[in-house]
Amino acid sequence: MISTRPMAVFIVLPQQEIRNDMKKIGLLIGTTVAFVLLFAGIMRDDVSEEKYLKLGAQKQFDCVGQLFRNGKAVGSAVLIGKRYILTAAHCLYTYTTTPDTMIINKQKAVVYRTTAAKIAPLQEFLFRVGGKVYQAKNIKAYTDYDWQKSTYDLALIELNEEVINVAPAILNKEKDELGYNIVGVGLGVSGKGKQPEKVVSASLKIAGQNVIDSLGGQKINDQSTLLICDFDQPTNPKLNRIGSAIPTPLEYTCNGGDSGGGMFRLKKGKWELVGICANSEAGIDTILKNGYYGLLMSWTRLSVFNDWIKDNMKE
Numbered sequence: 001m002i003s004t005r006p007m008a009v010f011i012v013l014p015q016q017e018i019r020n021d022m023k024k025i026g027l028l029i030g031t032t033v034a035f036v037l038l039f040a041g042i043m044r045d046d047v048s049e050e051k052y053l054k055l056g057a058q059k060q061f062d063c064v065g066q067l068f069r070n071g072k073a074v075g076s077a078v079l080i081g082k083r084y085i086l087t088a089a090h091c092l093y094t095y096t097t098t099p100d101t102m103i104i105n106k107q108k109a110v111v112y113r114t115t116a117a118k119i120a121p122l123q124e125f126l127f128r129v130g131g132k133v134y135q136a137k138n139i140k141a142y143t144d145y146d147w148q149k150s151t152y153d154l155a156l157i158e159l160n161e162e163v164i165n166v167a168p169a170i171l172n173k174e175k176d177e178l179g180y181n182i183v184g185v186g187l188g189v190s191g192k193g194k195q196p197e198k199v200v201s202a203s204l205k206i207a208g209q210n211v212i213d214s215l216g217g218q219k220i221n222d223q224s225t226l227l228i229c230d231f232d233q234p235t236n237p238k239l240n241r242i243g244s245a246i247p248t249p250l251e252y253t254c255n256g257g258d259s260g261g262g263m264f265r266l267k268k269g270k271w272e273l274v275g276i277c278a279n280s281e282a283g284i285d286t287i288l289k290n291g292y293y294g295l296l297m298s299w300t301r302l303s304v305f306n307d308w309i310k311d312n313m314k315e
Contacts, residue, residue: 041184041206042253042292045192046234049206052250056185056207060271063169064185064262065129066203067091069120073203076186076261077127078273080169082162084313085127086276087260088300089141089155094120117147127159130166134159140312142305144220151217152225152300153259153278156312169262169273175303177212177227177274180265181248184208184299186277188257193231194291208252210297212274213243220304227263227275227299229253231292239294253297255280263299275299 043052056064063079067087075091097112125136138158145154185207210229217226230241231253237245254261254277263275281296302309 041186041188041190041204041208041258042193042231042255043190043206043208044234044247044251045194047250049190052190052206052208052252053204055183055209055250056205058207061183061185061205061207061262061264062130062166063273064187064205065127066187067260068126068128068133069124071126073187073257075257075259076188076277077157078169078260078262078276079129079163079166080171080273080309081313082164082168083137083159084168085129085157085159086262086273086302086309087155087157088153088276088278089145089150090147090153090278091260092119092125092139092141092155093117093147114147125157127157129163132163132165134161134163136160142308151279151298152220152304154276154300154302154305156309158314169264170270171306171309172265172267172272172274172303173306175223175301177265177301177303178215180212180267180274182210182212182229182274183264184210184252184254184258184261184277185264186254186258186261188255188259192291193233193253193293196287196291203257206252206258207250208254209248209250210252211243211248215301217298217301223301223304225301225304226278227301228296229299230296231294233290233293236290236293239290241294241296253280253292253295254299255292255297273302275302 067075067077077085077087095114096116100111127134136157137160141155187205212227214228215224216228232247233239234247258277261277262273264271278300279298
């Protein structure tokens with residue numbers, strides 16, 4: 001199922017060093033190829049990237065921007081008020097790790113396991129949207145968020161000034177998300193489902209389609225806190241995990257730099273923000289065999305957190 005903690009997995013050239021502040025576990029394996037397994041907005045192999053970029057460029061998704069820490073992109077975020085954005089809480093943490101070893105495909109791997117974590121200093125964060133950069137003024141992770149145990153993943157950031165040239169997203173308030181067609185939007189690297197070795201870092205705003213197949217995760221007030229989708233393969237229905245095996249025209253899965261990005265649905269002629277990209281399944285064996293197809297992704301279900309969001313916004 002969905003990993004409860006963010007994770008980065010790398011298969012890299014021998015002696016190559018990987019550094020990553022966004023995720024909690026790094027994996028180094030000596031081999032003859034190099035590809036990033038969990039840092040991507042991953043697309044269908046039979047659909048051009050241009051179509052995903054065109055969807056991401058639609059005006060209703062202008063509210064999705066990029067989050068930086070000390071000048072380095074650490075995730076995505078969504079403008080929900082003149083001075084407020086939502087993102088994934090794990091994007092805000094700095095992690096202390098210790099090396100460990102494990103065996104993958106009969107090779108010894110060095111695994112960096114997290115031993116401690118805390119939110120990085122406020123002044124280190126910037127948010128870019130609408131061609132302008134804004135300083136974080138206040139950060140608040142969800143009250144009960146635990147970086148080790150929580151499946152939901154949500155933080156609210158107040159900016160130092162109002163965003164005047166971008167319309168904020170409209171928050172969904174109804175718990176009727178199951179089965180809806182959605183569009184996920186984020187900024188990260190891009191790649192194709194069956195070609196992880198060709199995934200590249202580009203910080204492009206890529207939007208893709210999927211279907212909310214299931215609800216899950218921890219419960220708050222008896223309500224599931226995650227919206228879950230799988231990444232369907234266009235020619236192999238056996239890789240389907242949940243819901244229909246028929247992929248959407250722009251089927252995709254979020255990951256890595258997409259963390260904190262938005263999940264939107266069109267309801268009664270209006271686009272609503274229903275989720276924030278939280279996590280993706282870490283299926284190493286699956287990725288080596290089938291690429292990203294068949295893996296699950298999870299989004300924090302915003303309808304469960306509406307009261308908390310409203311209570312912490314001063315607008």
